[in-house]
Structures are given as structure tokens and as C-alpha cells.
Amino acid sequence: MTLDSEHDSFIHEAFFYNDDQEFFDRTVPFIEDGVAAGDAVLVVLDRRRIDSLRSMSSGYENVQFQDMAEVGLNPGRIISAWTSFVAANLTEGRRMRGIGEPIWNGRSDAEILECQRHEALLNVAFESTPGFTLMCPYDRSALDEQVLALAGRTHPTTVEDGRRSLLSRDYEGTDVNPFTGNLPEPSGAVEEFVLAGMSLDRVRRLVADHAAAAGLDGQRASEFVVAVNEAVTNTVRHADGIGVLRLWREGDSVVCDVVDHGWIHDPLAGRLPVSTSETAGRGLWLIHQLCDLVQIRSSETSTMVRMHMYP
């Protein structure tokens, strides 16, 4: 079987469900049809949903399941997971089906904002990937009306109340800039440092001290240090080392901003595993892998990388 991008173009569908019944009525046949057709299937949902699906059928040996809380706690990591899935199957000419529910009840506002940007970027990342259908469930009973409305803008098609899929009138296309807008100013006590003239090892010590004072455990504190080190390395490499580092706490989380005058052009920067020598992209990719939430804002005048590490 050969796939071509014209006739088997990427399908990215938002599916609104009101209860468990509706959720399973659509997801179970979607998986089973895929299995019957010999498609590769990857399901990225929360652990409870995965357990339920597994208990419903014994025919899922060839279905891959991944815990969205691990894969996508930071939404900036999810495209990487889908990319690996696609890379493993596309060369074999297999069709691919995915279910991914990145937004769940309990997500913070900042996470939801990044999830929406992630959903928009999926259209960019897989625009020319043939034979890939990705279904994104949205829990109508638990999510805000505003969040549900935005799903229409980031998905070319939507499914309401278990009916047929419809073209989304609000779909905004693939001309996506995930770096627009401003992030809220930090609140509370903020430690601010000018990066010019500061050595990287001094930056690492500042971040390590801050993480330790906030009670972050050893391994996570060291991962946070690596992430900030990557961001500042980019500042040195691409912005002459001129920038500002800010450290503060939000509740029990630690947060760090690295602000410089660089400008990130590639909307997918940091979302895809980089195997080339494009080092800035690799740094951002690692930051996404290591942190619990990453927010990047970039324009002609400045770039801000905000890294959150949860307790």
C-alpha cells in the first residue's frame, strides 16, 4: 500500500463528549476499526481511561497506550511523541490512528493556553503526513465553554453529540505563530539577574540554589538547572549573551524566565527531535523534555522562555 499526501491527508478532529458512554461509543470503534484494517494505533490518554479501554477488549495487543500525564504534562512534548509514532510507521506505508486528549479538567490556565497552541501546531507538524488520523476528545461536561469553542479553531473538523464529523467554520489553518502575546508578570519575590558578563557556571549555581531553597528534589532540581543552562546557552550563542534571568516561585513550583533579544522564527522550534546541527532547536527541545511547562514568546524585539518545574 502506498500513501500519498493528497488523497490521504492528515485528519485532525476534535470530538466533544458529554459522558463516558459517548466517549467510549466513539473511541472504541475508532480503535477497533484501525486494528481490523491493520493500522498502527497510538492512544494517549489518562491512566484511568487507558485501564477502562483495556478492560473492554482483548484485541488491543497491537495498540500502543501512553499516559498523557507523562507524555503531555508539558504540552510542548506531545508533538515529539506523535512524531516518533509517525516515523516508526510511515516508512512501512501503514496508516496511523491516534487518540490524544491533551486538555483535561484540572489543567491550569497556563497549561490550557499552551495546549491550545499545541493543538494548532499539530496542523503544521503533520500537514503533509499522509494516512494519519488524530482524534482529540474534549470533555464537554468538565471544560469551560471558551476552551471548547477554541477547539474549533485548532481542528479542521469536529464531531458533536456523536454525529458525523463536520468541517469547522472557525478553523484557523496552518499559518500558526505559537509565540505571540505576552506572559503575565511574575508575582511575589523575584530574583532578577543581568546575564551579560555572567558565566554559565554562575547561572547554574544560582538556579541550583533557588531550586534547592524551593525544596525541589535532587534529580528534578538538576534537570531544571540543565534546562535553564540550555536557555542561557542559546542567549550566549544567538543574542550575544545579553539578557535577563528571573527566578521566582508560584506556590510550590519554581519558575525561571530567560529573556533576550533573539527571535525564534520556526513555529515548531523545540517541538521536534532535532538530529541536525541546529543547536538552538535542540536546546529548546531538551527544555521541553525536562520541564513540566514551557512557555515561549518571541517577536522581532525579544524572546522569553519561561520554564516551570512543579514540586
Add this chain to the structure above:
Amino acid sequence: MRRHGLADSPDAVGLNGHACWGFDDVADLQTAAAAFLAEGAGLGQRLMFVGGPDAEAMVRETNPMRSLVQDGTLDIAPFDAIYPGGRRMANADQLAMYAGATDQALADGFTGLRVLAEVTDLASPDGAWQGQVGWESFADRYMATRPLAALCCFDRRRLPAEAMAGLACAHPVADRRLQHLAPFRVYSQPDALALAGEVDAFSSTQLSDLLELTIPDSEGEVVLDLEGLDFIDHSGVRAVAEHERRMRERGVTLTLRGESGLFRRLSDLLGAET
């Protein structure tokens, strides 16, 4: 455990200490030399000096070295006798000379040999510093298990930063003032090569180059101990992985030991990348 790290003074390197010092002027060299020799005298090691004419004059003319020379405690070895023609012999021959002197010191009732060396001349001609780094690393393997200590002093004013950096990184102990040049160190433990200190995007190329200069002559297995690493980023992890691959091509198996959870995490992430 062998002493390693950055030091303000070479006054506590131990019986098999191996330190790199970058001096600015003769007074600076004198301070380091006095501290290094005092420790050796206290430990009961035979003391020996080898170095260029300016350094030799300093040793002969200023105390406490002068009185140590006068009472026969400190031997001044003629530079040409140790380094004929002002050059190092082949590594194995050079080492045989120092190993013989160490054995002789033990036979004479000392606890070992301690060498104060001012060897800027060996490293200063164009490109010669790489050979010197190879030698330091070669000798360090021997020193890891024998009571031979050395303070290798280099005149910073006469060496390019790149050379000073390479030399400092190839010693277990380095002058703290060289920290910006030598954020990490590659040295020998009795049963392993060790990498300690910090490696980031601005030192990982230096690490690759240094590891290349430490490649053993024979086939077999080398353990690289990472216990002393305080920080490493993805470029450093990649440099270690590249070294492992190059060694394998030469028939040497490189095994890692003491790597942190973070090192493994970064290795896994980089593996996922390709």
C-alpha cells in the same frame, strides 16, 4: 581516593598528587613551589626539581628552596639530563626514567618521589602542547598507583590560552585561577579514567579533544568514571558518546561508571533524538 579538583595552593595533593600550575611571575612560582615541597618533606618523599634556567635560578636563590638545596634535601636535576635536547623522550622511556627514580627513592628509605617541574619549554613551541598533554595523561596513569607526586608549572605568559587549558584539564588537580580554562579534568584513578568538574556547550569540544589525546596505546577495556562530574549538558554527553564510538573503532571498549541519573536521562533523550 586520589586528590582532585581546583586548588588555591598545591599544599595538599598527597603522595601521588599531580597538579598543574599556571604562574604569572617568579614570585608566584616560588609560592606554589614552597607549598608543594613542604608537603612532600612532611610526607617523607624525596624532593627533586627539574626546570628551565629562570626557575632553576629561583630555586637556587630563594628560600625555602635555597636551604633545601644546600642541605641536600632537594635535588636539582639538570634539565638536559631529564629531557635530552630540551625534548621529551618517547612516553614509555620518559616514564621509565621517572619510575626508576621513584623506585630508587623507595629503596633509599623515602616514601616516594616528589617532582617540582617547570616545563613551559616542553609545551611552548607551536603544537607541542598537545604532545605534552598526551604525556601528562600517560604519566598520570602510572602516578595513580605509585608514590610519585608532581607539580607541573607552566608560565602562563608564554603559552596560548588553548595550551594552558589543555594542560590544566589533563591533571587531577589544577590551579584555581585556571578554572575558566579548565572547568573539567580528565585524570586516572587506579582502575579507571575519571572525568570530573563541569562540562557545558563551551567546553565540550575541549573535552572531545582532550579525550582524543588520552586514548590508550593498547586494545582492551577502559572504564570512564563520572562520579566527580558536577555538571554536564547534552553536548558533553554527546562528546562522551562520540569518544566511546571512536574507541570502539580502535578496538577499545569504554565502560561508564558512576554516572548520575541526569547523565542517563540526557543519554536517553539524545538516543531518542536520532
